Amino acid sequence: MAQTQFAFFPGCSAHSTGRAYTESFMYVAERLGFEVSEIPEWNCCGASAGHLRSHDLGDALPARSLALSEETFGDRPVLALCAGCYINLRRALVHARRSPEDLARIDGLIGREWKASAEVMNGLEPFMDPEVQSRLSSCVTRPLKGLKVACYYGCAMVRPRDVCAFDDDEDPRSMERILSLTGAEPVEWSFKTECCGASHQVIVQRDMKPMVGRILENAAAAGAEAVATACPLCMLNLDMREAEANRQRAELGKPPLRLPVYYFTELIAASFGGKADEIGIKRHFTPAVETVEAARSQGVVA
Amino acid sequence: MSVTSDAVAAEARSRAEGAASPEGGAGSPWQPKILAFCCNWCTYAGADLAGLNRMNYPADIRLLRVPCSGRVNPQHVLRALQDGCDGVLVCGCHPGDCHYVSGNYYAKRRMMVFKRLLEYSGLRPGRFQVRWISGSEAGKFRDTVVSVTEQISQMGPMASDAPSLEALAGADALLEAARGAGDAR
Amino acid sequence: MRIGVFVCHCGSNIAGTVDVERVAREALKLPGVVFSDTNKYTCSAPGQESVCSAIKENALDRVVIASCSPRMHEATFRKMIAEKTDLNPYMLEIANIREQCSWVHKDREQGTRKACDLVAMAVAKVSCDRELFTTNLPVERRALVIGGGIAGIQAALDIADAGFPVTLVERESSIGGKMVMLDKTFPTMDCSACICTPKMSEAAENPNIEIKSLTEVESVSGYIGSFDVTLREKAKYVDYDVCTGCGLCETKCPTKKIPSEFNQGLSTRTAIYKPFPQAVPSKPTIDAEHCKKLQSGKCGVCEKVCPTGAIRYDDVDRVTTQRYGAIVVASGYELIDWTGLYGEYGAGRYPDVITGLQFERIVNASGPTEGHILRPSDRTEPKTTVIVKCVGSRDPNKGVSYCSRACCMYAAKHAHQYLDKVPDGTCYVFYMDVRCAGKGYDEFYMRTLQDGAIYVRGRVSKIYPEGDGLVCMGEDTLSGEIVRVKADMVVLETAMVPSRGSDVLASKLNVQRGPEGFFTEAHPKLRPVETNTAGVYLAGVAQGPKDIPDTVAQAGAVASKVIGLFARGQIESNPMLSKVDVSRCSGCRACVDVCPYGALGLVQANLRENSRKVTRTVCQVNEGLCQGCGACSVACRSGALDLLGFSDEGIMQEVEMLCQ
Structure with missing residues (x-):
């Protein structure tokens, strides 16, 4: 029996920078029969600062939200679409499951009787179930025939392996398997787990600049026509800074890259026949509607 | 010099009648009686090495040589504690180093289960101990004997240790349990 | 029962701390003891002489010697009793009053008292001793070498050169292993093939070596000196007795695009092939998986071109059983x-x-x-x-x-x-x-x-x-x-x-593997080429990563062990083994699971119980495999198993004597 009920942890991006992710995910979820309910009174996962401030804070912030989810939804897996939220929630869960003493310590911090029984999932995991995949296939009405897509996981979703462990940390393949169901053709490329520099964009902007460029360049070199991500921060960074990367390329006399960046759920939604304005692809910095439409027009209506 | 049985028959008789032997034994202050089951390949060899190095340790310990710590039956341990030993030690090779591949793992499981059982019934922890000492660890053997002897001495004679005696008193039930512990693989 | 106790002075080594005369006098009070004596040096020739004459003169039937560690002189005194008296050498116990008494205690009174206790314990144990007899088990002077890499080849050559027949079993179609694939060898940069292929042909030509390629070990039973090994020689589809190895078939085979294993996928080969030109045996085999004739029945080119008619499409696996005295594991690595x-x-x-x-x-x-x-x-x-x-x-x-x-x-x-x-x-x-x-x-x-x-x-x-x-x-x-x-x-x-299938091979041979999967030697320092299963030896990377010089050295060491075993021709069994009392055995197999050597098995036995004939499942000890650890005797629920030489009764008597 496939898992279809999820507790939703929005984090700071789901209703802001990552709106397109949430919209497209919900669009797909609705058609696949997922029940996604927001955790009441959730709080910040700690982002990149909590666990650096103190280990206890790094455990307590996510644990509180997870405890609230457990109190409301029991064992339902907690869905965190943002890779940063995912890793923080997951880390607290792994810490709590290390030993009864650890769980007691964390429970003491949050003043709740959290049992750490529910799983924490990223956006890809609900689609890894074979049953969900066959349902997904049957919903594809406008296949993205032949769309060459580079699946980008970023650095946070698969590492460290003892926290994430949902896929290989150097050569993950889940997104490839999911997107191939939409008719798209994932390409083999080398930078799927490279850091995009998102967390450096405020502090060391100059150092992170080339990071976006080389990821997109590697994807283009591998023949990709589009990049798919599963993290709002990766998306924001790649999508927003592609123009900047192109300016740098222009200085070196290189032609601009024309690589739209999508959430993988946008591509699924597109293959389901979703209209551009209801599945988020109109919200991008780099024009993204045309590529999808071109791919869809190649597809045969099933 | 040879001694015939007739020559000391009188002495034996006097001892049997309960008279204090002129050659020590009764009358001297209490000293603990500690039995150590030692495997031939590691701990017994370690004890021999301690001898070779002329290390000094209390004389209250008596080693009983077995081929492997896996040869020691919980019943042997129980009998020793019931019949007058103040402490029992079971020693073997370090885990992973058993001369017979896995005997010390069996010993570890059997003895740990049995030790917990005895201590649950009231035996004072420390009266029965399990240690791993290799053939090259003469110093560790000496240190173990010193510390175990000290612990047992502090506990005093088994004869005046009521909870321990009570634990050992249910001998039949414990012997049965010992058989079960022997089964622990 | 007539027990004699002999207390050794060991010069002043024992007598310096222990009053040996008093120990001897106290011993006489012990039940069953009819004689005691002291001796300056019991292990010396006059010392031994006096013990032996005392045994004879007093008609002693059990002996306790209180001296140094049994690890030192137990064997000496056993031999003395066996050779110079009529007594069974296993009616002897040693009380260790030197290493574990006189050398570690300073107080003479305490030392003497401890020595008395140790003697008493030995007397208690010796009263339970039984006569034990060693048997001489014959050794089949034929060795099996598993793996035809440089380790296996070297071991086979060394054993064969000493005059003993060897079967060299190789899973692939040629011997040579990894070494023959290498270009040069460090640090001298000799050409690897130039030093390896001569060894391969030497092995092929040695009349004492039988090379079985494409062959794997199917099953192994028995023990040192007498292993019965079943080998499965896979179908080669070529009659090696007829084939001359001319190579015409290879040039004509139409299936040419199979990645070459020997060249690590960097070139191709045909379906009927020799992995490389200097292969030994120097004859081709058909790769059934890729052969058109064997897969679809259409082709048969090799049969048509073969000048000697050696092709056999109907060839099948051959299973043979042979007895070997020793097994060398040289299964290498991947x-x-x-x-x-x-x-x-x-x-x-x-x-x-x-x-x-x-x-x-x-x-x-x-x-x-x-x-x-x-x-x-x-x-x-x-x-x-x-x-x-x-x-x-x-x-x-x-x-x-x-x-x-x-x-x-x-x-x-x-x-x-x-x-x-x-x-x-x-x-x-x-x-x-x-x-x-x-x-x-x-x-x-x-x-x-x-x-x-x-x-x-x-x-x-x-x-x-x-x-x-x-x-x-x-x-x-x-x-x-x-x-x-x-x-x-x-x-x-x-x-x-470790090479693929090491786990299966280990369980067939009943040898252990370490956590990393390589076979475990009997002792990491002192018995590096033996395993804990007597008669099974290790050479090369099968035992752990090593380079060619170390591999060859180890192969030579293995050969010397095997040759030593074969030169003796027989092995004296250790009689201190587990013994089963079938009347008490319920066949629960607790012992079978505990035994690390696979020495215990269940058999159907015809027994007489209450004057009725019954057939029951009971445990049986294989004396060739049992090493005498005693783990089974503790696991036995019904007390049917006991360890000779360290019997339950003997240990109990020791315990009780100490407690008195």
């Missing part, structure tokens, strides 16, 4: 499959990321590129080559935690060979450590540095294609800087892992 482990190196997607073994084939004059260093993708000469060490080794997160030992040296060899053949080339070697312990090894490494190899201390974190090259990213941990090298070819020096 290289770890890095493609499933290192996604960051492309998981096998980039053709110019190759393994060290592939490099050996490329650099070899008879290899797919005839010795020219050309990268696989476009057959051009790589101008920059990166060598990555420890791929899979010392990396418990991905591969194995141990060091594969030979890679540092063959990485240096590869760098040297590359720079030698591509003088204008650049070679980077990424390393964690450089470990070159061996005769001439560090000098070789230094020479490689002088050749111009650039050693970078750090691991490669990622390899990705850029243009027609490969970018290797890594960190130089000595300078703390990120390094990016644009390479034309990358060589991965991958870890050695």
Whole structure:
């Protein structure tokens, strides 16, 4: 029996920078029969600062939200679409499951009787179930025939392996398997787990600049026509800074890259026949509607 | 010099009648009686090495040589504690180093289960101990004997240790349990 | 019962701390003791003489000697009793009053009292002793060597040269193993094939060696001196008695596109093939999986062209059973499959990321590129080559935690060979450590540095294609800087892992494997080539990663062990073994599961119970396999199993004597 009920942890991006992710995910979820309910009174996962401030804070912030989810939804897996939220929630869960003493310590911090029984999932995991995949296939009405897509996981979703462990940390393949169901053709490329520099964009902007460029360049070199991500921060960074990367390329006399960046759920939604304005692809910095439409027009209506 | 049985028959008789032997034994202050089951390949060899190095340790310990710590039956341990030993030690090779591949793992499981059982019934922890000492660890053997002897001495004679005696008193039930512990693989 | 107690002075070693006369007097009070004596040096000739005459004069039937450790002189005194008296040598116990008494205690009174106790315990035990008899088990003077690499070949040759027949079993179609695939050997740079192939033909020509290729061990039973081994020789589809090895079939076979295993997939072979020209046996086999005739029935070219009519499409596996006195395990290793482990190196997607073994084939004059260093993708000469060490080794997160030992040296060899053949080339070697312990090894490494190899201390974190090259990213941990090298070819020096099927072989032979999967030797220092199963020996990488010199040395050591066993011709059994009282055995098999040697089994026995004949399942001890550890006697629920020499009764009596 496939898992279809999820507790939703929005984090700071789901209703802001990552709106397109949430919209497209919900669009797909609705058609696949997922029940996604927001955790009441959730709080910040700690982002990149909590666990650096103190280990206890790094455990307590996510644990509180997870405890609230457990109190409301029991064992339902907690869905965190943002890779940063995912890793923080997951880390607290792994810490709590290390030993009864650890769980007691964390429970003491949050003043709740959290049992750490529910799983924490990223956006890809609900689609890894074979049953969900066959349902997904049957919903594809406008296949993205032949769309060459580079699946980008970023650095946070698969590492460290003892926290994430949902896929290989150097050569993950889940997104490839999911997107191939939409008719798209994932390409083999080398930078799927490279850091995009998102967390450096405020502090060391100059150092992170080339990071976006080389990821997109590697994807283009591998023949990709589009990049798919599963993290709002990766998306924001790649999508927003592609123009900047192109300016740098222009200085070196290189032609601009024309690589739209999508959430993988946008591509699924597109293959389901979703209209551009209801599945988020109109919200991008780099024009993204045309590529999808071109791919869809190649597809045969099933 | 040879001694015939007739020559000391009188002495034996006097001892049997309960008279204090002129050659020590009764009358001297209490000293603990500690039995150590030692495997031939590691701990017994370690004890021999301690001898070779002329290390000094209390004389209250008596080693009983077995081929492997896996040869020691919980019943042997129980009998020793019931019949007058103040402490029992079971020693073997370090885990992973058993001369017979896995005997010390069996010993570890059997003895740990049995030790917990005895201590649950009231035996004072420390009266029965399990240690791993290799053939090259003469110093560790000496240190173990010193510390175990000290612990047992502090506990005093088994004869005046009521909870321990009570634990050992249910001998039949414990012997049965010992058989079960022997089964622990 | 007439027990005699002999207390040794050992000069002043014992007598200095222990009042031996008093110990002897006290002993006489013990039940069953009819005689006691002291002796200056019991182990000396006059000492032994006096013990023996006392045994005879007093008609003693059991003996206790209180002296040094039984680990010292128990064997001496047993031999003395066996040879000079009528007593059974196992009616003897030793009380250790030197190492465990006089040498460790200073107080004479306490020492003497402890000695009295130790003697009393020995007396208690000796009263329970029974006569035990050794038997001489015959040894079948024929050896089985499993694995036809250099370790197996060397062991087989050494045993055969001593005049004993050897069966050399190889799973592949030719012997030679990994060594014959190598180009040169470090540090002397001799041609590997030039020193390995003569050994292979020597083995083929030796009348005492029978080579069975394409053969695996099916089952093993028995014990040292008498192993019954069943071998499965797979169908070769070629009658080796008729085939002359002319090779015509290979040239005519229409199926030509099968990746060559010998050339590590860098060239192709036919369906009927010899893996390489110098193969031994020097005759082809048909690869049934790829043969058109065997798969679809259509073809038969090889049969038509064969001048001697040696092709047999109806050939089947042959299963034979033979008795062997000793078994040598030389099953070697494989290289770890890095493609499933290192996604960051492309998981096998980039053709110019190759393994060290592939490099050996490329650099070899008879290899797919005839010795020219050309990268696989476009057959051009790589101008920059990166060598990555420890791929899979010392990396418990991905591969194995141990060091594969030979890679540092063959990485240096590869760098040297590359720079030698591509003088204008650049070679980077990424390393964690450089470990070159061996005769001439560090000098070789230094020479490689002088050749111009650039050693970078750090691991490669990622390899990705850029243009027609490969970018290797890594960190130089000595300078703390990120390094990016644009390479034309990358060589991965991958870890050695136990050969496939080692687990199955281990359980067939009942030998242990370590956590890393290599076979475990009986003692890491003092019995490095024996296993805990008597009669089974280890040679080469099967026992753990090592290079060729160490492998050959170990193979020679194994041969000397086997030859020693065969020269004796028989083995004296240890009589201190487990013994089953079938009347008490319920056949519960608790003992069977506990025995580390597989010495216990269940059999149907015809017994007489209450004057009725019954057939029951009971346990049986195989005396050839039992090593006398006694684990089973404790596991036995019904007390049916006992260990002779250390019987339950004996131990109990010792305990009770001490408690008195």
